[in-house]
Each structure stands twice: as structure tokens, then as C-alpha cells.
Amino acid sequence: MSDRPTAQELTEAIEEFLAGEILPTLSDHRLRFRLLVAMNALGIVHRELATLPAEDDAGQRELARRIRAGDVPPGTLGRVKADVEARLLVASPRYLERYR
Amino acid sequence: MIADMREAFQAALAGVLGREVEISEPVLLAGGASKEAWAVDADGERLLVRRAAVGVIHRHTLSLRHEFEVLQAAYEAGVKVPRPVMYIEDLDGREAFVMERLEGETIGRRIVQRPELEAARAALPLQLAEELAKVHAIPAERVPFLTGAAVERMVEELDEVGEPHPAIELGLWWLREHRPPPRPPVVSHGDYRIGNVVVDEHGLVGLLDWEFAHLDDPVRDLSFGLVRAWRFGVDAKRLGGIGDVEPYLERYNELTGFGVRLEELDYWELAGNVAWAIGCLTQAQRHLSGLDRSVELAILGRLGAEVEYEICSLLEKAAA
Numbered sequence: 001m002s003d004r005p006t007a008q009e010l011t012e013a014i015e016e017f018l019a020g021e022i023l024p025t026l027s028d029h030r031l032r033f034r035l036l037v038a039m040n041a042l043g044i045v046h047r048e049l050a051t052l053p054a055e056d057d058a059g060q061r062e063l064a065r066r067i068r069a070g071d072v073p074p075g076t077l078g079r080v081k082a083d084v085e086a087r088l089l090v091a092s093p094r095y096l097e098r099y100r
Numbered sequence: 101m102i103a104d105m106r107e108a109f110q111a112a113l114a115g116v117l118g119r120e121v122e123i124s125e126p127v128l129l130a131g132g133a134s135k136e137a138w139a140v141d142a143d144g145e146r147l148l149v150r151r152a153a154v155g156v157i158h159r160h161t162l163s164l165r166h167e168f169e170v171l172q173a174a175y176e177a178g179v180k181v182p183r184p185v186m187y188i189e190d191l192d193g194r195e196a197f198v199m200e201r202l203e204g205e206t207i208g209r210r211i212v213q214r215p216e217l218e219a220a221r222a223a224l225p226l227q228l229a230e231e232l233a234k235v236h237a238i239p240a241e242r243v244p245f246l247t248g249a250a251v252e253r254m255v256e257e258l259d260e261v262g263e264p265h266p267a268i269e270l271g272l273w274w275l276r277e278h279r280p281p282p283r284p285p286v287v288s289h290g291d292y293r294i295g296n297v298v299v300d301e302h303g304l305v306g307l308l309d310w311e312f313a314h315l316d317d318p319v320r321d322l323s324f325g326l327v328r329a330w331r332f333g334v335d336a337k338r339l340g341g342i343g344d345v346e347p348y349l350e351r352y353n354e355l356t357g358f359g360v361r362l363e364e365l366d367y368w369e370l371a372g373n374v375a376w377a378i379g380c381l382t383q384a385q386r387h388l389s390g391l392d393r394s395v396e397l398a399i400l401g402r403l404g405a406e407v408e409y410e411i412c413s414l415l416e417k418a419a420a
Contacts, residue, residue: 003405004263004381005388005398013387013398060264067269077419080266081412084405091402098335099413 003087008049015042105138108192109149113142116186135164135311139201146203147185151196160253161311166245168197170313173242173287179234180306204305208295208332212341216301223303225343226351228292228325231307233355236286236318248285248315251275251371254378261381267408271374274415280319280367283358288316293325294332294340319360322352323368328410329376370414373407380404 005013018039026032060083067076088095105126113121124141126149138149152164162170164187171184185198205211212221240246251272258268289296290312298305324330331341339345345365353359384401386392 004384004401009388010398010402013393013395016393017395057264060266063266064264064269067266067273070273072270072273076266077270077412077415080270081409081416084267084408084412087402087405088409091405095406095409099409 003091006049006055008046011042011046011049015039015046018042104192109138109140109142112188112191112196113198116188146201147198148182148201149191149196149198151191152194160249160257162245162313164195164197166243167311167313168199169245170243170287170310171197171199173238174235174307174310176242177234177238179238180231180304181310182306182308202298202306202308204298204300206295206298206308208330208341211294211297211299212332212334212337217299220299220301220303221342224299225339225348227304228297228339229348229351230355231304232289232292232321233352235289235292235307236321236356238287240285240287240315243287243313246287246313246315249290249320251279254375257382258378261378261385263381265377265381265404265408267411268374268377270415271370271377271411274418275367275371275374278367278418280364283317283319285315286318288314288318288321290314290316290321291324292321293327293330294342295330317368318356318358319364319368320371322349322360323365324372326365326369327372327376329373329407366414366418370411370418373411373414377404377407377411380407 018035023032023035023039026035063076063080066072085096106123109126110121110123113123121142122144126138126140128136129139129148130137136149136151136153138151140147140149150164150167161167168184168187171181174181175184182202183200185200188196188198205214205217211217255272258265258272289307289310291309292307296309297307325340326338326345328335331337334341337343339348345362349360349362349365380400381404383397384399384404387394387397388401
């Protein structure tokens with residue numbers, strides 16, 4: 001799996017949104033404080049994710065290359081669908097209910 | 101900035117109309133890296149101003165000048181569109197055009213779900229067929245700058261993203277292997293679906309978003325609204341979450357005489373899904389490249405997996 005944005009990139013996007021668009025709108029001191037604490041927590045997640053090794057997408061690249069070349073043996077669709085399903089269980093699990 | 105925009109609009113409109121106009125405070129409806137949309141009233145007339153943003157233009161979309169010309173051609177052909185008002189070469193440093201601001205609902209989720217739009221949904225399938233027949237009858241000579249599109253363009257866009265996506269590759273492979281005999285290309289809207297139309301309680305008010313206009317097989321436009329993502333959660337209604345395909349297709353065939361068969365829609369529905377799966381990735385790239393930082397764009401990179409799942413499901417059906 002090689003999903004972009006990575007979890008680390010997603011935390012970055014959320015940090016930017018909170019700092020750039022939400023924080024400036026908050027006038028309530030308590031809420032401002034709690035948002036700053038939440039942003040600190042998100043920063044911890046971001047830095048911890050940065051220490052993980054990058055995911056290896058060599059298998060996906062090879063599979064994509066072979067399909068592009070027209071090399072599509074029986075069973076390819078089932079394998080690809082199972083992989084997409086695994087990604088959806090992370091990205092959007094409720095979507096799968098729409099097919100049941 | 102807003103005060104400047106008001107002055108800029110005032111000057112531009114007065115210049116073109118040859119008289120002074122009373123301008124309301126412009127309201128920015130949508131920003132983003134490629135286009136802005138401003139709501140403004142001039143002498144009480146509801147206008148919408150589309151203006152270029154930082155100067156970055158998506159490679160396969162029309163310039164504002166050409167989009168305006170397509171809008172003019174559609175309006176002349178009697179298609180329900182916002183009345184085009186004028187093209188402005190320089191609106192505070194960037195190109196722009198002005199059109200009528202239609203009243204009605206544009207949010208897809210509301211169009212397919214709101215109880216007060218029930219009658220509109222009943223009327224929409226035939227109305228969408230009728231408008232599309234008119235779009236496809238616009239003479240290509242009227243818009244000579246439009247170019248053709250091909251499956252190869254989707255491959256190019258996927259390669260620019262540079263990530264491996266076997267499900268999209270499978271979709272592209274199937275489209276190459278099962279290409280139907282080409283129909284003569286027509287002037288195509290390019291993004292013909294719920295989400296790009298204005299609807300009121302009686303149904304269709306107007307077609308928006310002409311920036312993807314090009315020449316193509318007519319069945320592409322005819323099928324694009326079938327893509328599951330554009331059913332906004334009402335999956336059982338294959339035509340954009342609002343109705344059945346058969347009456348829509350029948351009315352389109354009556355008006356065009358093209359005799360499109362239901363099976364032909366399946367091919368182009370898959371093509372529409374492949375195009376949108378790649379679209380999700382290129383939208384996410386706008387965020388990742390720093391061009392247009394936004395959580396909404398970023399998350400599309402992951403939600404594209406929904407479209408890939410639909411591609412796999414359609415391929416299973418095709419193989420069955």
C-alpha cells in the first residue's frame with residue numbers, strides 16, 4: 001500500500017488548517033488554549049509518524065506495470081479488489097456498506 | 101482587497117456598458133488556486149463573476165475566454181445556461197467573465213435528498229436529456245478552439261501523479277480492450293452531472309461549469325451522470341441519484357436520433373469512474389505540491405479508493 005497523502009501528510013494538512021483558519025477565529029480564551037493543546041498533541045502524532053519507515057510499494061508498482069503492459073492473468077481483479085477493500089477499511093469503512 | 105474589487109467591478113462594468121452602474125459589495129463564493137467566483141449585483145441585476153486566481157490553470161481546462169465563448173454558444177443554441185454578460189481581459193490584474201447568477205440549488209446532496217425537490221427529481225431525467233441533446237447539437241465550427249479527448253489523456257494524467265494504482269490500471273486496460281466503434285464527436289460539456297446544474301422546485305434551471313468542454317463521443321456526456329460518486333448516496337437511482345436511466349436515454353435518442361443502446365452506457369460509465377478516480381488523485385496533488393493547500397483536496401487522495409472499489413465492481417459485472 002502506498003496511499004497518499006500519508007498519515008503524516010494528513011496530520012500536516014490538519015495542523016495547517018487549525019493554525020491558519022480556526023485559531024484566528026477563536027476569541028474565547030479557554031477554547032484557544034484547548035485548541036493549542038490539541039495542536040500540540042497532533043504535533044506529537046506527526047513527529048512519531050515521521051520516525052516510521054516509509055511503506056514499500058514495490059509490489060503495487062510491479063502489479064500496475066504488468067497490467068499496463070496488458071499482462072492480466074485470471075485472478076488479477078480479485079487480488080486488486082481485495083487490496084482496495086483493505087485500503088477502504090482505513091479510508092472510508094462505511095462506504096463498503098453501500099454494496100451490501 | 102474587497103474594496104478594491106468593488107472599484108474594479110465598477111470600472112469594468114461601466115466601461116463595457118458605457119454608463120455608471122450601482123454595484124453591491126462583491127462576495128467571494130469560492131476561492132482556490134485556479135478560479136474565483138464572486139457574487140455581485142449591478143443595478144439590482146444578479147451577476148456572478150468568474151475570475152482567474154493565481155494564474156495557475158489546469159492543463160486540460162479551458163481558459164476563461166474560451167469558457168465564456170462556449171457559454172455564449174450554448175446560450176445562442178437555446179441551452180438553459182446563465183446568460184453570458186461579458187468577458188473582461190483585466191479585472192484587477194486577471195482575466196474574468198461575468199454571467200447571470202441563477203437562483204436555485206446546486207449542492208448535489210440536497211438535490212438528491214431534499215423533500216421539497218421531489219417534483220424536481222421527477223422532472224429532471226427528461227429535462228437533462230433535452231438539454232444534453234441541445235448541447236450536442238451546437239455546431240463545432242462555433243467553438244473551433246475545442247479539442248478532442250482520448251483514453252490516452254487519462255493515462256498521461258495518471259502517470260503525472262506517479263503513484264501505483266492497479267485498480268485504475270485495470271479499468272484503463274478494460275477500456276482499451278473493449279473500445280466501442282467510435283461515434284462522430286460532438287460538442288461536449290465534459291462534466292455533465294448533478295453538482296453542475298442549478299435546480300429549483302420545477303426541475304432544471306441551468307447548466308454550469310463549462311471549463312471541461314471538448315469534442316467527444318456523445319455517449320461520454322450521456323453516461324457521466326451515472327457515476328456512483330455523483331449519486332450523492334442515493335445509489336439505487338443510477339441517473340445521478342435522481343431517477344432511472346431508461347426514460348432519460350429514450351428521450352435523448354428521440355431528440356438526437358443517435359440510437360444509443362443501454363449497453364453503450366456501461367462502457368462510458370466505467371470510463372467516467374476511471375476519470376474521476378484519477379481526478380481524485382490530481383486534486384490531492386494540488387495539495388501535496390503546495391499549489392493549493394487544503395484538507396478537502398488532501399483527503400480526496402484517500403477517498404479515491406471508493407471510486408477504485410466501484411471500478412472493480414463494474415469490472416466484475418462486465419466479466420459476469
